[in-house]
Amino acid sequence: MSNKVNVTIDGKALQFDAGTTILDAAKTLGVEIPTLCHNDKLSHYAGCWVCTVEQKSGRGGMVPSCSTKLENGMVVELENKKVLESRKASLDLLLSDHFGDCYAPCNQKGCPANIDIQGFLFLESRGMYKEAANLIREKVPFPNVLGRVCPRPCEEVCRRQKVDKAVLIGIQKRHIAEMERLEGGPYLPKPPKNSTGKKVTVIGAGPAGLSAAYYLRLQGHEVTMYERHPKHGGMLRYGIPYYRLPEDVMDLEGDAIIKQLGVTIHYKTEVGKDVDFDKIMQNSDAVLLSVGASRATPMGIKGEDLPGVFSGIDILERLAKYETVDLGKRVVVAGGGSTAMDAARAAVRLGAKATIVYRRSEKEMPAHHVEVHDARDEGVDIQVLTNPTKIEKSGKGLKITCVKMELSEPDESGRRRPVVVAGSEFSIEADSIIMAIGQKTDFSFVKNKAVNKWGLFDVKGNSYQTTVDPKLFVAGDCYNGPDLAVRAVADARKVAQSINQFLTGKEVVGEESRFSSYPGDLGTLPPEMFAAFKAGTRKEIDLLPVNKRVGNFNEVEQKCAKPDMTVEAKRCLECGCNVADICLLKKHSQVYNADQALFEGARRTFKTDYSHEKIKIETHKCINCNACVRACEEVKKCNILGNTGRGFSTRIAPMMNMPLSQTHCDGCEECVNVCPTAGVRLNREVYLMKVHG
Amino acid sequence: MGKNNGHIRFVVGLGSCGIAAGAKDLYEELAAKMKSHPAATLTHTSCNGMCFKEPILEVFYPDGNHLMLGNIHKKDVDKVLEPLLTQKPVDEKFVIENSLQPDKVESFRLKQHKIVLENCGVIDPDDIAPYLEKGGYTALKKVLTSMTFEQVIEEMKASGLRGRGGAGFPTGMKWQFARNTQSEKKYMICNADEGDPGAFMDRAVLESDPHRVIEGLIIGGYAIGAHYGYIYVRAEYPLAIKRLKIAITQATERNLLGDNILKSDFSFHLKIKEGAGAFVCGEETALIASIEGERGNPRLRPPFPAVSGLWKHPTNINNVETLASVPWIINNGSAAYASYGTAKSKGTKVFSVAGKIAKGGLVEVDMGIPLRDIIYTIGGGTSSGKPFKAVQLGGPSGGCIPERLLDTPVDYESIAATGAIMGSGGMVVMDADTCIVDVAKFFLTFTQKESCGKCTFCRVGTTRLLEILERIAAGKGVMEDLDKLADLSVKVKDLSLCGLGKTAPNPIITTIKYFRDEYEEHIKDKKCRAAVCKDLIDFAVVEKECTGCHACFKNCPVKAISGTAKAVHHIDQKICIKCGMCYEVCKFNAIFKG
């Protein structure tokens, strides 16, 4: 009998040793087949079917490559359409019965920039501020700034709410950065020594531009920036008053990027006026437009050109530049966004009584509810469903005519349009009115590049690459319209990847969307998940008393006390999966674009055995691959783990369903080493020690 | 057992089905009342297949005359005993057959051809003597004294016998493979796990004629070179286990089992292993794992058991019916066996016919007879008299065959062509009152629960299939669900390890194929034409029929019915849980269901 077999794999005639599995043969051909239940150390199992290939010979059909041995004359296709669909279906099904978060909800669902919150809280709780700051910088290059200005969508989805209240997250970024500063920071990572020689021009040094510059420099590209203002920061500096973001913080973190990473920046240089856009295009390998959206949109009502009528964005900029602004004692602000809130709160600080008029209801306000709340706290009168229709001079001041509005029934798109309530006209006397109903981008400087009917650039997919010119990219508010700073930062990180792909000749697709298993929203989670946690209190940050906010622009949020912050950091439940960086289920799901919702139905629920000090069982993340069972039996010769139940409710459990600590398990880790998920894993401390030393 | 020694011989069928129908009480009553009649003896046999007539009493007279009575109970003994003992006519309603009325034949017995079941319901299964009288163990003797193992295997190949456990693999070839593997130790196993709901062929054979199976097993052992054997019986078959144990003891006492059988060189030791009751343990590799004391999970083949089986030794596994056919083939020759059946499916096949059938029971027919003959000639059509709708063949792994395909001959290939499988021979008959979605749901519920939990597609996939079916039955289905069902069904078939997963979607695939309109009705019209799916039906009082008898009122478990005696009643739809109790108890057809 010959000990070689002749086979055909993907159309090629090949010879292998008899007894070689298809999986091993594929490996020698450089084809990577995903596996879950298979492990070279263990006996064959053939349960997960994610390693499927198609056998075209003999009785043929789909076979598990890990356990199918090549036979003479066998014809196999490793990656045809049916194979790929089958693998995806296997993952779809496994995920439909999987209960876990690869990434914590705060990170995956809350934070638009996907900051590893659980990670930085962990480092912070151990006093590793520099490491924590740099973990944040992987997603957001200015922790201190964002720690102050971000309205914290992350806290809204924080699981700790099921125990008591959300973990204090937003402010921790600031605290970490401040602690790092005390240690002489910020300590940014160093860019590569050798430049790629590629020149990228970034127009606009706001949150998007600065962030893009940061990531581009770390990729080794040369970055030149143009900024029309005398300083960097864009809307962060000129649109957010100092009581929310003191200028020294902006200086510190903006300068760090420019100086530590070596970015060339031309201040007070307006593209289209001081330098020619086409020249820039000619001289650069790639150009990023991150000019923000800082042109106020007029309302188009009578009297908008009268003295005493201001634009919100203008006022905020002038205040940032310490220019004197006289608004009088009675100020009306029109609009419901961030700029409207800040303009009103600035007016309060200048000693005025501010009234906000907004034409829809509070629910529709684009400003974050925290900002609305703060404005109200400071005595701003907010009149919703109110719209100015006419401004007239009235003595020394203005007479502003308004109408009351009501919301129509939702239209097809679900939007409720405001309609005028007949006969509801009334007027307000004021010294000035600040118009803050919207901002847009003025792209007139790009001259011959075609913008769409909204005056914006169309981009390809999620790449931020414009359709008009492959070397031209957009990010931030000039792409999204006015939005949270953190979103501009997230855009910028992604556009930097696109630009890098473009400059290195790769397909420009932007940042790959990230797979993360998700067990469901807060309301749907089972109480067992939180049973192990004791309710405590959240350490709220002290605020400057409201009566001390008039006549100054001092920061409202007060200093964080270190011990408090450490306690806060430890309140984190650590929702994100311990094995996310090595989990094979997650890895394959990412590659195969698996869809957890496709086969939605009954699903296993949260169930753990944490009794053993070292080996932790998370049944809710087990995929029944039986690798642990085989490892314990075949490698360790112990037979501690086994199956219980049948059908859909088959589960892996220690013998007789006992807690693992009551078995003779000595924590040899053999099971952990072969588990493709977090079904059995190491105690977190032990794991981190292993990985990070 | 033709000889009566001048006695009148009373024989009661004491199979599980008879006992369930009250045969044991009948037997005891007869025993008590017959004590004073020295001219009469009382014995028992097992199941003769006419489950619909149980309990059954046969009476054999010294003059050769014979009477078969059915549906006869303890309470009837006083009425019939005297006439029977004096050979006077008894109440006609009990008489199934009477040798004095040769034209009174039970149509159930027409078109049947008994090879495997030849002794069933005829001999006393607790005694080896009648089996020997019927020629039992002559095949074993023949094999041991005059045939080489090659000749035995050739004989099996020539007979064309195919495995009756489901897959229909040629038995001779299977034995050849096991024979070809060189090994000190080999095993020969009888698979008596019979887990299909609705199937009871194997149980009946084991209870009625255990020696026949044992004889076949020993012959198989001789052919493949195995000296050890197991009979793997499900623990839910206590009577079969009891009778097998008795049979093994008796066979051992007579040197038909054990060392140097019938003074030959051949030794064979046989043990019974009681199965834990999981359906999947009937799968060969799971069965082996189960005997080894492991969890009964199937594993990938190859290696096949013929190469590496029980404790890694070459092992051959055959079904009860397969083995029960062996002695007949050896005795009568392969040519005789192969003369029955079709080109590719030889011999006879036993079916258990159940469901909405007038005459349910065990049936043995030549391969190739049309399904219609089984359902109508033998089975007498539907029990309700309502139109026949479909027959599920092959249990939960099988498929649903509609009326228009009833002329399909029962042979492996023709049945497979319909999308069903021959399986082990379970037949469930459905009439117009059966909802096709409900049927698919029923079988999926079974397979989904019985999956060993190993394969992704079987463990999770069947659950998702079931969920979609449940959604459709609840009136919450959408048309895309049909595509989803079809697509996932194919994947579950393609991407499961063992026969359970590979066949589990068959009921869905065939019902969609033949009854797509009924699925669409559930989805689009929110209608269940058979009025089975609870969420799609209502119960209401038909006012002009209601006599106010109050029966529904008294029986409704949730008090959804209001009304005083003699007045028209009313069902509160908000409270009604659609249990159908009112419909059952109303004697005046005054409850509308639909």
Ligand SMILES: Cc1cc2nc3c(=O)[nH]c(=O)nc-3n(C[C@H](O)[C@H](O)[C@H](O)COP(=O)(O)O)c2cc1C
């Ligand atoms: C899930 C499943 C259950 C089975 N159950 C039985 C059974 O109860 N009895 C049986 O004889 N064969 C059963 N089989 C078939 C056996 O695996 C095997 O094919 C059969 O016992 C071989 O015997 P044969 O060649 O005589 O048919 C089952 C197969 C599967 C996949």
Ligand code: SF4
């Ligand atoms: S086990 Fe894997 S897939 Fe599951 S939550 Fe953890 S990382 Fe994600």
Ligand code: SF4
């Ligand atoms: S408990 Fe921690 S990991 Fe979980 S959501 Fe809150 S901050 Fe994130």
Ligand code: SF4
């Ligand atoms: S750690 Fe314990 S359960 Fe895991 S393989 Fe070792 S002994 Fe078995």
Ligand code: SF4
């Ligand atoms: S716990 Fe065991 S069975 Fe579950 S995924 Fe991990 S190795 Fe597989």
Ligand code: SF4
């Ligand atoms: S197909 Fe089903 S029963 Fe068969 S091995 Fe796979 S999971 Fe187990």
Ligand code: FES
């Ligand atoms: S079946 Fe091959 S890796 Fe799971």
Ligand code: FES
């Ligand atoms: S939510 Fe992540 S920075 Fe605010």
